[in-house]
Amino acid sequence: MDEYMEGHSGEDEKTVVQLKTCPSCQTPIRRNQRYVNIIKGTLSDIEKAKLKVSRNGRRVKELEQLIFSMQSRFQGSDRGVVKRLTTGSLVPSEGRLSAQVNQLRIMERVVRLEKLVRSDAAKYSPDLYDQVLRAIHTFKEWLVIPRSCFGQQERQDSDDEMKRLSMSRFLITASQLVDSAGKGTSADMNMRLQDIIRRLASSEKHESVLPDAKLLVEEVKGHVSESKTGACDEERVVFLEATGLKQGHWYKCKEGHVYAIGECVRPYEEVTCPECGGSIGEAAQSLTEDNAFAPEMYDDEDLPWSEESDHELALKLDKELNG
Structure with a gap:
């Protein structure tokens, strides 16, 4: 019995964490004064395995959400191409999902x-x-x-x-x-x-x-x-x-030279382009007539702000503050 409790009872036990079972009735051995240390060690291993599975489960869910978000950014035929990667029949795992994230980023x-x-x-x-x-x-x-x-x-x-x-x-x-x-x-x-x-x-x-x-x-x-x-x-x-600048920070002058605006991402003063000497930015948080948004820097489709969106935001804030 000592040899049974201290050793492997089968091939699968090398990879499966579980309590030893009674050889006669197959009931898990949870209490036994002689083997108390072995039982405690096995129970500790079981808790560690549960914690690892729980962490892996959270990580898998986070990766699945990230992949869904990334996949939605593709348009047209490219969306169909990446769908072949993300809708396979393989069981999702942290390693496989991490690979998909790397592939989608590239x-x-x-x-x-x-x-x-x-x-x-x-x-x-x-x-x-x-x-x-x-x-x-x-x-x-x-x-x-x-x-x-x-x-x-x-x-x-x-x-x-x-x-x-x-x-x-x-x-x-x-x-x-x-x-x-x-x-x-x-x-x-x-x-x-x-x-x-x-x-x-x-x-x-x-x-x-x-x-x-x-x-x-x-x-x-x-x-x-x-x-x-x-x-x-x-x-x-x-x-x-x-x-470290994100979408909405990037603009270009009339000659196509790209520049960035930090903080609130909107222009608040007019300065000179260091490349061509033309005007860039503008006061009152609006661009000069010959400047433009630079969507190619992050593949943005539209301006990150507009008069309409500002008005909608103001109404939303007023409602939250004043009911």
């Missing part, structure tokens, strides 16, 4: 980049961006593959692919503008642009081509206005994370 960045590519394709030539768009489609299909975890290797691969696609878009657009920049651009730069664009589109390893592409991106910025090419998506993400 998908949001891919969708933003795709919008930039399609906008540039409409301005210049769709054929120039066809390969980038096909690569984005392949990347999105890879992102929505259900996974039990989304580890460091997957995150690194995703980050490298985002850099490759973002710099491809940036350099293709720059190649259309560099000739008309009039700042001493040369045939050599055009050749290097075409070479890096070709390498980014090839099967060359990321670690080989990305450093060269990044150097060229920095050089191109000295010849072509970033308000025309748009910042690389990776740079924008890093900048937004560094500033």
